[in-house]
Amino acid sequence: MTTNQSQSILLAGASGVLGRHIARALTDAGHKVTGLGRSEGNGVRADLMDRDALLxxxxxxHFDTVVHAATALRKPPMRHRDMYATDALRIEGTAHLVEAARATGARRFVTESMVFGYGYGDFGDRPITEDDEFGPRGTDPELERHLAGMRAKEQLTFEAAGLEGIALRFGLFYGPGGTENILTLLRKRQLPAPADHGRVLPWVELTDAGRAVAAAVVRGRPGQAYNVADRTPLGFRAHLLCVAEEFGLPRPMTVPLWLTRPMSYAHTMFSASLRVSAEKAERELGWTPAYPSSRDGLAALRAATAR
Incomplete structure (x- = not known):
């Protein structure tokens, strides 16, 4: 479905941090966006976990396209259990939303996915592409719980009869509405981070992420996944140092990696190293990051907040 005409779009998670950026990008592209969520201000008020109420x-x-950007996260996850509600939403909530999409006559279903669906280990220097295995079995029950959620979310998206399913595998988010949480923690010196020791992760600025969804609504190929990340992978601590430097805040304390184990999910991220190629998204969706690196995006955020 390659068309530039205006569409009627149901956006699940419209009031979330990413959802607000998606809604703005879709509206700027000329589409009519209806939010779906539990909070006031959504055009459709419902809980994705309650199938009957959602239907x-x-x-x-009637909607032409449904976009699934709903999570259960209200703050950055630190422990594995902080992800449990989102893990469940990725499976049961997605199944319910697919059913709702069919009921509204939608033709296209675009879902938010994550690069951690490739796994949480050290992938070395080779950039991961969409041809690499997605959703391998986790190396322990906690990781399998998270990976099963991401694996099922994409399977439900691609296998939904009568719907053109597309998945966007995002890097770690930062930018307006997201980085503010980090600023607060850095100001209070409550965010220690171990040295990266060469480990890197993919990042994507939130307005860039929103534009990628708008591009996928129009130009995404059914049954395809797209990595969406900037061109400068960066270690978690290196990213925090950029934030601190840009906003004139104290540098995060350096701690040994083992000391972060009580923050079990954060420890898993600190231990991971992953590069992805977004060449397919740039080629097929016509999307390019306005901010090729975290430093570029953070400089723009600081300039905007200084106005």
Whole structure:
């Protein structure tokens, strides 16, 4: 479906940090966006985990495309259990939303996915592409719980009969609405970080992420996944140092990696090293990051907040 005409789009998670950027990008592209979520201000108020209530909420409505950007996260996850509600939402919530999409006559279903679906280990220097295995079995029960959620979310998206399913595998988010949480923790010196020792992760600025969704709505190929990340992978601590330097805040304390084990999910991220290629998204979606590196995006954020 390659068309530039205006579409009616149902956006699950519209009031979330990423959802707000997606809504703005879709609106700027000329589409009509209806938010779906539990909070006031959504055009369709429903909980994705409540199938019957969701189907009642969309009864009689029509949308061309449904975008799934809903998570259960209200702050950065530090422990494995902080991810449990999102893990469940990725499986049961996605199944319910696919059913709702069919009920509204939608033709296209675009879902938010994550690069950690490739795994949480050290992948070396070779950039991972969409042809690499996605959703391998986790090396322990906690990791398998998270990977199973990402694996099922994409499977449900691609296998939904009658829907053109597309998945965007995002890097770690930062930027307006996201970095502010980090600023608070750095100011209070509550965010220690181990040295990266050559480990890097993919990042993507939130307005860039929103534009990628808008591009996928129009130009994404059914049944395809796209990595969406900037061109400068950066270690977690290196990213925090950029934030601290840009905003004139104290540098995060350096701690040994083992000392972060009580923050079990954060420890897993600190231990990971992953590069991805976003060449497919740039080629097929016509998307390029306005901010090729975290430093570029953070400089723009600081300039915007200084105004």
């Amino acid at each position: 009642r909420a969309v009864d009689g409505q």
